[in-house]
Amino acid sequence: MRRTALALLSAAAAALLAPAASAQDPLKVGFIYVGPVGDFGWSYEHDQARQAVEAEFGDKVQTSYLENIPEGPDAERALRQMAQSGHDLIFTTSFGFMNPTLKVAKQFPNVKFEHATGYKRAANVSTYSSRFYEGRHVIGLIAGQMTKSNTIGYIASFPIPEVVRGINAAYLAAKSVNPDVQFKIIWVNTWFDPGKEADAANALIDQGADVIMQHTDSPAAMTIAEEKGIYAFGQASDMAQFGPTARLSSIIDNWAPYYIERVKAALDGTWESTDTWGGIDTGMVEIGAFADTIPEEIRAQAAAAAKAIEEGALHPFTGPINKQDGSVWLAEGETADDGTLLGMNFYVEGIEGELPK
Template identity: 55%
Template sequence: MKLKTWMKATALSVSALFSASTLAEEPLKVGFVYVGPVGDHGWSYEHDQGRKELEQHYGGKVETTYVENVPEGADAERVITQLAKSGHDLIFTTSFGFMNPTIKVAKRFPNVKFEHATGYKRSKNVSTYTLRTYESRYVSGVAAGMATKTNTIGYIASFPIPEVIRDINAVYMGAKSVNPDVKIKIVWVNTWYDPGKESDAANALMDQGVDIMLQHTDSPAPLIAAEKRGVMGIGQASDMSQFAPKSHMFSVRDVWGPHYIRSAKEVMDKDWQPENFWGGFKDDILQIVSINPSLPADLQQAIQTSHAQIKSGEFHPFTGPLKDNTGKEVVAAGYTLTDNELAAINWYVEGIDATIPN
């Protein structure tokens, strides 16, 4: 071989090796889509804490991007598409209303892995993941039922989807288990995050005699309103104790980091498979945090006991017999709803004097 030809071939070989090495060292690109701002101190905030934990865990091996305040619908599809086009290997879409846009975009980008939070539609490259929030809602109900003096607890609900309806039921069942006279009042705000609407809803409930405030929305506004009027409340999705030092009973914290770390590893190891993941007390992905030390000892004990019983598997809130609020049996005695059945609840349990909005 002539020297010039040999040098050219060697240069090409070195270049190919260099390119392969460079590609091998490229970080996994992971994208996140949030329905609210990362500063909501609730749902989106905790997802973003999970994103940061993911980056910290893998260092330079993982690079993340996030887009906040994304409306559910056409805007979501546009944002998800842009993330897929820009080389992201794994994309997490973190709100129920992102479900259809995620499925739609995933069909166009079969080599990208997608995970959608709280939904039920999956495909070859789309997983779903959610929390067993009904576990923490039941504990919240036990606390609310014991603490109420007016026998009236309030719930600020976001949208009438199975997740929210399921959690309202869990709260009421928990409260009813310790207080047979308890009633629940529900206000639907049709938003995940709107501090003004959430505050107005809290005040409307308190005007109706509610003295324990619960919420399925993302800002600390309901707790702040409760603090101003001397009403107790429970924090949602993250530790909200700082916003209502006197009124805060405890918070339920969503801990997403472990799931994000696991999913990223599966993609890097090329063994990611679509799944329907549910995390709860057992996984420590759902936690009871910052129990107010001023609460009566028996109430603190009840919170810890009900948490332990659910975490160990000794008790499941949706084990029958259960009737809906028309008197129809919906769960037979001794039967526990499956995850798929839990994801499709569209009825209120017996005793809730309300109708589910269309």
């Protein structure tokens, strides 16, 4: 009888202690990457932010990641696996993860999800992205004045609004400082494929490009630019080590402050579904240091443009701007609203070639 009473007391004590122990369990935070963490571009910068979360919160969090996850059914399987393994918060970091994220989130209503660059939300799904087009405006000003052939090459991934916005913003900025500039665009239909990106860079050089921009994830184009003695810009990360003489500047994705903010909200119980679209003003978009090869007056102009965007005095899409077919899009002094930018599916006037469907 005495042993039974002691056993009951022990069980009761264990039950009382269980909530306290559970409260000390780390928050499990997962990340799904479309490319390898060593791409030195998009996925690399997301993983740098994951490491910043670990540094900020220590043993209060436990992070993990899955890399090289293709967009589509594989993403859904990876997400479900992560949700089933007890993750409390999951970041899905590519546009094509949108529908798989929504589907798995519905099956796991107690798990919080954050989807990068998408537009579909739910009670347990937030969305976030950066205004990369602001950075494209700044480097477009540089590219338009650094080209000698008046031909700028652009390696594009997929014809989604995010990528189309970047092309248009860069072209309009380059055209504003060089009326003779033209863009040559190659669509590679991949986010990360160094071989395809290198082939595209070489093809653009063969077409006369002496400056290359990209919206793909590897430093392959920068490496080719270095080999061929032309200019290029870092994409997502600085990429200076791959083109010490080729690199003019870069657009750097800084996800760390956002990730830390959202993990903190999950830890303190204030997390809720939100939509975030940050730019130069929030630090989500950073402009890499300007190379000394850029003349001082061009560097000053680019820096002034970045500052004006940060302060809200300059919007990269300010009229008059026509669509590619010559129809009026923005009147004199009119600026594009976010809704139009988020759905952008057209080239602006002056860009040659057909936008893929």
